[in-house]
Amino acid sequence: MAHTAFGRRAVLVVEDEPLLPRLAVEIVQDAGLEPLEAANSDEAVLILEARDDIASSSATSRWQAR
Secondary structure (H helix, E strand, O other): OEEOOOOOEEEEEEOOOOHHHHHHHHHHHHOOOEEEEEOOHHHHHHHHHHOOOOOOOOHHHHHOOO
């Protein structure tokens, strides 16, 4: 999660299945957070690189191919 310029927390939702991000975005919004959407990892990286208000973790490293 990140704090946006307005102090609102943001969640980056990354999913290539079209229906899942819609649901996730709705849940994030209902929680009072700002959803940031990426359709794939390449888009997610671009979003992370373009914004200086997002702190990332390497939680995805556990999901890498084994």
